[in-house]
Amino acid sequence: MNRETEEKLTSVSRREFFKKTASVSAVAATSVLVPSTVFADDENIMHHVKWGTTLGDEVNKNPYGVPSLYEHNVVRRTSPLMSSAGDMHAAISMTPLHEQKGIITPNGLHFTRTHNGVAHVDPNKFRLMIHGLVEKPIVLTLEQLKRYPSESRILVLECPSNSAAEWKGPQFGTLQMVKGMMACAEWTGVRLKTILDELGLKPEAKWMLAEGSDGSEMSRTVPIEKVLDDAMIVWGQNGEALRPEQGYPVRLMLPGWEANLCVKWLKRLEFGDKPWYAKEETSKYTALTASGKAIQHFYANEVNSIITSPCPEVPWTDLEKGDLVEIEGLAWSGHGTIKGVDISFDGGKNWVEANLKGLVLPKAWTRFSYMYKYEGKPLLLQSRSYDDSDNVQPTVNQEKAVVGVEGVYHRNAIITWKVTDMGEVSNVQIRS
Amino acid sequence: MFKLDRKLVTIGMTLALSTTLAVAAASAAAPGVYKSKSGAIDGGVTYPRENGNYTAYKYNTQSTKGVSFGRPATANEIKAWDIDALPDGTGLPEGEGSVELGDELYEAQCAVCHGDFGGGGQGYPQLAGGNQDKDENGIVKTLKNQRLEPGMDAPKRTIGTYWPVATTLFTYIRDSMPYAHPKSLTNDEVYAITAYLLAQNEIEIDGEEMDDEYVLNKEKLVKVVLPNRNGFYPNIDGPNAQEDIRAFFADRAKNIGAGTRCMKDCKDPGMDGKTEAKVMKIGYEMKDVMPPYAYAKDLPPETEGGSISxxxxxxxxxxxxxxxxxxxxxxxxxxxxxxxxxxxxxxxxxxxxxxxxxxxxxxxxxxxxxxxxxxxxxxxxxxxxxxxx
Missing domain, CATH: 1.10.760.10 (Cytochrome c-like domain)
Known part of the structure; x- marks a missing residue:
């Protein structure tokens, strides 16, 4: 290809492509053969590519596989705002939701929150103690624990601080930082009830203390009803051992409840007749409301949703008027299963029903979709989910009216993406 | 939660409900089994869609009765690990420490993060300070602060203004502090630092002010009633605790905030019930993220050769x-x-x-x-x- 052709190629944008093919419908254009005179030939088609003319890597170059080098920007991100003085041992890093495909988060991208750094537990020295108000207190090695019959569930884990920076108004400009304190994975482990059935739980046992073995010795109090319902001790994450960031080798899993309650690097479960007032049930993980009182033992994450495409990172700036495009997003609820999602284009005045797609599982991410004809008009795009416990996602004002703006935790107000006539997307809020 | 939590699919984890779930997913199918028919292009079976679903979990319905692994925990092992403490003092160790010693220890090991006198700093939690005055309903007044406009005062969540119980302070410091080398303090030292922090928060024990010579021990710590002891709900104490919690979370509209599924010409009034909602843009965008925002699908920059020393x-x-x-x-x-x-x-x-x-x-x-x-x-x-x- 000569220089002139190359310049012509690079200067012809997709926008110009459509101008030149205006006689055919823009929607159908991609499937219409365009006369070769309109366009320069694509170098990537006209010439052999580098990877087709050289020997690739040996099959086992990476005994543990890694993503394509071209994906190096798809990573967790954090901010000094989510740490103390920029110290990243007690901090949080966020899942790149704009790159999330389907409903399973790759283990390397699972959001991570630690209170004293990521602990590295020696699995040979791991011990789990279960004691307190049980007839038979026991100690388990990891091998013994994994002898129990396992169960796998796809579950969303969400930090109750997700979106905490947005209570007083929009603050972050990206989907990743606005809503990335969550991830969804297939977790494998044993139901706690299966173990407890043989330990003889005493009738006066009303609470369970779950304690981690890391430097922060994270501990939380769990009501017995949840323990006997669907609580699990998990050691598997998307087909492999838990990542250290997720509590390797073992963490507690309380489906639908605050990720903070799902204690990592688990060490001890004690059953008692009173709640413990553990350290993360005091100044943290209690939600101060406008009344001056605070909600404690705030268990289940709320019904929630977010539009993931378009979003600030994946705008509509490449679209032409008339393009049919999918609006896509994630919905979830700690209370049960997503029943449906509505979408608004005018900031919440009028709504249409979106479609759910793929697996619709309790306490898991559920994908929603809406096919939309792009018209190049400014929009205020919102999604609103509802679940099978009859919870409906509130507006900013509806949530604010009850709990105020200082609660930090459990924010599930509707998120608004402002779409400009050029297709740019930004984070705004509809509020008074 | 509890009641609401136990909707269809949650209880689908149990044997009884697995029947219901399977029926919902594929009617007339056996429990936990999905209807399929032969003749797929790959020689397998096809799974028809019903009610918009292909499938859901198939639950393991076998009995797990008698499954038991591990060994009994010894009394010494339990003693070594069971060191948590309850608000009534159960589990607190013997030992004592003075405010004065606590002051020295705090200055040497805690102030670097938590600031002088617990006053906060560097972004680490502030431990003391804040106005503890209460209104006629016993609510700490400053906890009602709402930063609705820039420049308004924040509610302060210190030990004196916010924390419910003092035993937590002891276990927190003993198990998790000092931050960079936790579990390095003796019980006496932990009592001392606890005493110092309570004194900084102007806490009185049995009507007695905590001066420098004040020595804190288990018996005295249990007597501490922090100012915001009743500032939390739902109730989690006593025999009715779990019913109280259940009732609280059942009324989400009142206690947490709930949406409504309006579809047309919806109104979204503000907190005064009249003001119309408007679009609020980001005032000052937090762009300081690590690694910096980048979206290109390109090769990463060359890393400098050699591993670190x-x-x-x-x-x-x-x-x-x-x-x-x-x-x-x-x-x-x-x-x-x-x-x-x-x-x-x-x-x-x-x-x-x-x-x-x-x-x-x-x-x-x-x-x-x-x-x-x-x-x-x-x-x-x-x-x-x-x-x-």
Missing amino acids: KAEKMYDASCKLCHATDTMGAPAVGDANTWETVMKKGMDTVLVNAIKGMGGMPPKGGNMDLSDDDIKEIVEFMINSSKKH
Whole structure:
């Protein structure tokens, strides 16, 4: 290809492509053969590519596989705002939701929150103690624990601080930082009830203390009803051992409840007749409301949703008027299963029903979709989910009216993406 | 939660409900089994869609009765690990410590993060301070602060204004502090620091002010009633606790806030019931993220050759927390001027200080596993990394 052709190629944008093919419908254009005179030939088609003319890597170059080098920007991100003085041992890093495909988060991208750094537990020295108000207190090695019959569930884990920076108004400009304190994975482990059935739980046992073995010795109090319902001790994450960031080798899993309650690097479960007032049930993980009182033992994450495409990172700036495009997003609820999602284009005045797609599982991410004809008009795009416990996602004002703006935790107000006539997307809020 | 939580699919985890679930997913199918028919293009079976679903979980319905692994925990093992404490004092160890000793310990080991007198700083939690005055309903007034406009006062969540019980303070410090080397304090020292922090929050025990000579022990700690003891809901204490919690979370519209599924011409009034909602844009965008925002599908920049040295690894693990920047008061690695001043003391003195500790720095940075030679290597690395170019 000569220089002139190359310049012509690079200067012809997709926008110009459509101008030149205006006689055919823009929607159908991609499937219409365009006369070769309109366009320069694509170098990537006209010439052999580098990877087709050289020997690739040996099959086992990476005994543990890694993503394509071209994906190096798809990573967790954090901010000094989510740490103390920029110290990243007690901090949080966020899942790149704009790159999330389907409903399973790759283990390397699972959001991570630690209170004293990521602990590295020696699995040979791991011990789990279960004691307190049980007839038979026991100690388990990891091998013994994994002898129990396992169960796998796809579950969303969400930090109750997700979106905490947005209570007083929009603050972050990206989907990743606005809503990335969550991830969804297939977790494998044993139901706690299966173990407890043989330990003889005493009738006066009303609470369970779950304690981690890391430097922060994270501990939380769990009501017995949840323990006997669907609580699990998990050691598997998307087909492999838990990542250290997720509590390797073992963490507690309380489906639908605050990720903070799902204690990592688990060490001890004690059953008692009173709640413990553990350290993360005091100044943290209690939600101060406008009344001056605070909600404690705030268990289940709320019904929630977010539009993931378009979003600030994946705008509509490449679209032409008339393009049919999918609006896509994630919905979830700690209370049960997503029943449906509505979408608004005018900031919440009028709504249409979106479609759910793929697996619709309790306490898991559920994908929603809406096919939309792009018209190049400014929009205020919102999604609103509802679940099978009859919870409906509130507006900013509806949530604010009850709990105020200082609660930090459990924010599930509707998120608004402002779409400009050029297709740019930004984070705004509809509020008074 | 509880009641609401136990909707269809949650209880689908149990045998009884697995029937219901399977029926919902594929009617007329056996429990936990999905209807399929033969004749798929791959020679397998096809799974028809019903009610918009292909499938859901198939539950294992076998009995797990009699499954038992592990061994009995010994009394000594339980004693070693069961050291938590309840608000009524159950589990608190013997021991005592004075406010005065607590002051010394706090200055040496805690103030670097939590600020002088617990006043906060560097972004680490503020432990003391804030107005504890209550309104006629017993609510700490300043906890009603709402930052609805820029410049308004925040509610302060300190031990004195916010925390419910004081036993938590003891277990928190003993198990998780000091931050960089937790579980290094004796019970007496923990009582002392607890005493100091309660004193800084002007807490009285049995009507007695906590002056410097005040000695705290288990019996006295249990008597502490923190000002915001009744500032939390739902009730989690007593025989009706779990019913109270259930009732609280059942009324989500009242207690947490709930949406409504309006579809047309919806109104979204503000807190006064009249003001119309408007679009609020980001005032000042928080763009300071790590790694920086980047979206290109390109090759990563070439990384510099060679792996990091042993000294740098040791520095990363044991020293960087305080020495990466000057916010902790330690000489920041890379700050040539500060290190020039440090080196005026001479290498020998610098080494002794690093090994024995000085100011807010514990001996060997808190990592006693490091040998004196390790410290020498680390200090040399820090000096070399802080030279003028």
